[in-house]
Amino acid sequence: MTGGDRVFYARGMCVRRRPIQEPVELLVDGERVAADRGEPVAAALLAAGRSLFGRSVKYHRPRGPLCLEGRCDGCLMRVDGVPNVMSCRVGAEDGMRVETQNVLGSARVDLLAVTDWFFPEGMDHHHMFTRFGPINRLMQKVARRIAGVGRLPDAAASAVAPRELDVDVLVVGGGRSGIVAANAAAREGASVLLVEEQQTFGGEAGLLGESVPVLGPPVDARRGVGAVAVYQEPAVGFAGREPTDEAVRWVLLEDAEGLLRVRCGSLVVATGTDPVPPPIAGADRPGVFSARAAxxxxxxxxxxxxxxxxxxxxxxxxxAATVLGPEQVLGPFAPTQVSAVEGRPRVEAIVVDGRRLPCDALVFDGVRSAAYAVAAQAGGEVAWDGRGFVVLADDDGRTHAPGTFALGRVTGRLFDRARAEAVGRCAAKGAGLAPSPPLVRPPPRSAPAPLPAQASDKIVVCRCEDVTLHDLEEAVQSGYRDIESVKRYTGFGTGWCQGKQCVALCGQMIASAGGDDAERPFTARPPVRPLALARLAKLVDEPEPR
Amino acid sequence: MSTVVCDPRDLPEDADVVVVGAGIMGLSAAYNLALEGVGRVVVLDKGYLCGGASGRNGGGVRSQWSSEINIRLMKRSLAICAEFATRMRINVWFRRGGYLFLARSSERAAQLARSVELQRAHGLPTRLVDAAECRRIVPELATDAIVVASYNPQDAVVFPWPFVWGYAAACRRLGVGIFPFTELIGIETDGRRVTAVATPFGKVRTPLVVNAAGAWSPEVARLVGVEMPNRPHRHEICATEPLKPFLKPLVAELATGLYFSQSMRGELVGGISNEQVPEGLDQRSSLRFLGLYARALTGLVPRLGHVRVLRQWAGCYDITPDGSPIVGEVDGLEGFVLLAGFMGHGFMMAPIMGQLLARYLLAGEEAELFARWNLRRFATGELLQETMILG
Incomplete structure (x- = not known):
């Protein structure tokens, strides 16, 4: 992509820069929307000028896609009778039925948005309406009726048996670090599987237009395959597997067809980072995108x-600034300069140093959270490095978990070809390596970030569960000072992204509000991303007790 | 706003009672002791509030049991739960959606029939329902394999965490000191009776220690040389993405140990028995669990196939050899009281058990119960039986 590819945009609209190749029609809330066959449904909707995709879980605040990488709650819709589908993850097909969820009325006029207005300071759901029994019972009835996001699926799903794979080295993450490590391991003679969750290899370097190393031929490299969990357990009753007495490491992968259950000698984690939305009032509304999403x-x-x-x-x-073009962009502004993001429902302006600047989208980057979940589930240690949580690894990529390696930005380091090759060679030598040497501890936490200025609108710090900065402060004031307690008391990090977008920020905010320094994040529970029950239903084949 | 939990550096030197374990059992005991007038109550926990089984269970509260004593106690516990929100001023999202126990074999059906008879004799509205009625209660249920079910519309589910916070806040209002991240490292005696407990932050002199440490209670007892026969066993649970409310009761199936309900947030929360779990304080998640659970759940409710699991976790059941709790004094050691061994249902028992323990210790009430559930039964061989245990 070069500057010459720039297009002129109609104001306030997302626009296609390429004509549709293979036209199909989606049925979006009953209206026909043109799409290109196979392109993400979310992309077709954005191109059709739709930015409001649904409503948030608690306050029914407007939501739109934020990450376009299958991490956030912004693009959830009902697709062909299946609720809560990340519409950035499914390809458009002719006649696909796409529906808005969690609204009473329409996405634009959602009567339940009155919740947001009724609780301008946020909702203390622990203590509200607890004075009188009848009112409490009525409140609970109402709360239950409006709870949840999607309706039950229309029909059953057929269960798919997992596929089995055994490899010497499994590399998770097909960015530069992962590719170089996979190639190096393959050169040592190891059988290597490299998986990349997105549809393109090269990770962030690819998005930035930088050169991406070429994948060597012996590597079995697969796109659109994500790691969903890591377990350590014996194989008992596992369909298609010999039973084992010893605990074995199982990495569960998922592609478009179903699950792959992988046994690997070495696991190499090169999962990079996730962008963290800045804590600005109103920055949870549609039209706010990560730079990677843009x-x-x-x-x-x-x-x-x-x-x-x-x-x-x-x-x-x-x-993003370069590709969008200087005529189209404002800023960049420091997050602390921006006191509010305004608009109804999508971004119409931002307030910078007290001045209102009209715009129709906000693109952010800056704070990143290491995508540590896979490494943590494998037993790697995660710690605060002064900016965010990172996986601890030595120069050869060894983590605290024997046979698990980590490299690149998930460890807080930049891409380093020589180091990535060393890690690949080390991984190829196998899991028989001595347990990891003592690792250098990251520096102690630097001074906590200043809390954002008071704003009239809510500062949503966890989008998936509508948790506000005020909620975090209240938890700390009640004495719930550690990150596990604050997670439970506020519910932050318990939604679709399981904290990928918010845990680094919340860790910092808890400290700023007077809580404990979070030395590590809350437990990274499986799965790494939402996983359909039908795909799990044939993992075990022993007879079911009657 | 005063904080609910205390800083370990403020640990007092003296207490009238030290409760070990700030789970719902320990907090319920502490609250009721303070309510009955005990002055200086201290609660210690080695981790954070909700870190043990109280923060990891499925939130089921039922009176459908197979033994008279559990039926009687759970009726009273349910009554406390129903009033908890307004009494303690915290929402626990108590919802009487009922419990539907399914049987898929004639043996299980006979077992249910016996329990229903006993429950009805104790005034519960439990009834046996056929497959067609099961489908009326839960229209999405695949009922072809169901022989019969028992249904009590008065049983309920709650959100477990606020119970813990609610007891903690109420304890605080009564002057109880709750000390998370304060591990018990020793219990001192004069050879005949308890005199103090030791923590990394100092000693607390006390004549009375209540061991409410759940799955960790044998470890606590071992600090004073008392051997308890209960053992920790991992039990796993998972939660799905939130769906609009569709499921009224908690549905359970006796043979597989499957149970699931829909929380106030709309998630399906449930678990299943896993016979392969060895004894031990293991709180890791397993793939085998997900496989067993997904198979059983989608078999019973096929429309859930597309629904996604968001999070799985594990906690420890506190398993006793005869399925009944271990409570009351320990022979030969004055001032050491047990309140443990509640299998997988300590959460629902805690509201009533805390109350009974306080009245037993202060006024000698319910002596018969505390004798029956005493540790000494494992020495004398007078074991008990309860068959309606899930997971």
């Missing part, structure tokens, strides 16, 4: 806005 959308041929405010810093943000 670049991904451009790869799909779609610009996220006509006049885009940039907030934060970093290479991806710079790249």
């Amino acid at each position: 670049l991904r959308a451009l790869q799909w041929g779609i610009a996220v806005g006509g006049r885009v405010a940039l907030v934060g810093w970093g290479a991806a943000l710079d790249r």
